[in-house]
Amino acid sequence: MPSKTLNSSWLRELRKPYSWPQPHAINRASISSKSLQRPVKTLLIGNARDSALIPLPASSCRFGELHQKLTPFSGLNSQARRPSSRLAKAILPRPGTAAETYVAYGMTQKLFEACSSQADYRIPQVSQQGAEVPKTEAGEDIGVGEGWWYEDLGLLPTFSTWSQVTFLHMYILTVRLRALPSHESLQTYSRHLIDHFSHNAEHRMDVLHGLASRGIRNKFLKDLFIQWRGVLAAYDEGLVKGDAVLGAAIWRNLWKASHTDPEGQDIDWAKIARVVAYMRRVLSEISNVSEADLIFTLGRGSNGKRGIFGYSEVDKKMVDSNR
DSSP states (O other), rough: OOOHHHHHHHHHHSSSSOOOOHHHHHHHHGGHHHHHHHHHHHHHHHHGGGEEEEOOOSOOOTTOOOOOOEEOOOSOOOOOOSSSSSHHHHTTTTTSSHHHHHHHHHHHHHHHHHHHGGGOEOOGGGGSSTTTOOBOTTOOBEEEOOOOHTTTTTTOSSSSHHHHHHHHHHHHHHHHHHSSOOHHHHHHHOOOOOOHHHHHHIIIIIIITTTOOOHHHHHHHHHHHHHHHHHHHHHHHHHHHHHHHHHHHHHHHHHHOBBOOSSSOOOHHHHHHHHHHHHHHHHHHHTOOOGGGHHHHSSSTTTTOOOSSOOOOHHHHHHHHHH
């Protein structure tokens, strides 16, 4: 049986209300099909052969008829599995049961919140009637964001950037969840994680981007789901084949395969190397955290201590030392 301390502290975290982003007025053009699909085409062409699809129950899927999911990449599943996990022993004695589904839904909501907050953004023009929102050449609305993704790496605070940075952190979690003791548990947690992304993305489209049509939102959600499949295949390939391949995948997704930055200057490849170092470090640190403790260690703690997700000088020093 689990300890009272573990259960009480864990349940307190799950009861905290989820913080939805505040409504902002954004033009529909901020999420164009062209901007959403651009990095995906490159990913799928080179990695479609690594994909294997398994149908999932339609009960909790938020992507219309696309009730499918990637199986774990074989190269990452070759490592020995642990016979059991702290989460399975403490909370989920029988993987695949209804109880696991409820617990997984609440836990993955907190995990997704940590992923989503890494590159969140706002649009201050919402409070200024008639104010014009700046846009990219592709028609995406440019907001205001904080954190190293925007301030250090120079990425633009747009819906596209938010979704790709969120996908990157969801991928890191997915790699960790592949160590769960049963395949059924991995499917349950992975499905709920992408469900939370779907809910949040649709909320942004409706409230922030003014997409009132459910049909249009579903179209964009399907595009995002295709991007998620590409992210899984491309980052898996990068982890197996090396930093150069991983960096190329990051460049295609976060920088949209552009050779120039938003300022029109040649892209600084050291910034991409920093994201590669960041992913390697976070994957290493998260592998030492038990499943039950993930929600306590990913984000910044109440004492101000840096969580696993977040900027670290170690990543920058590692890149600088190898230049």
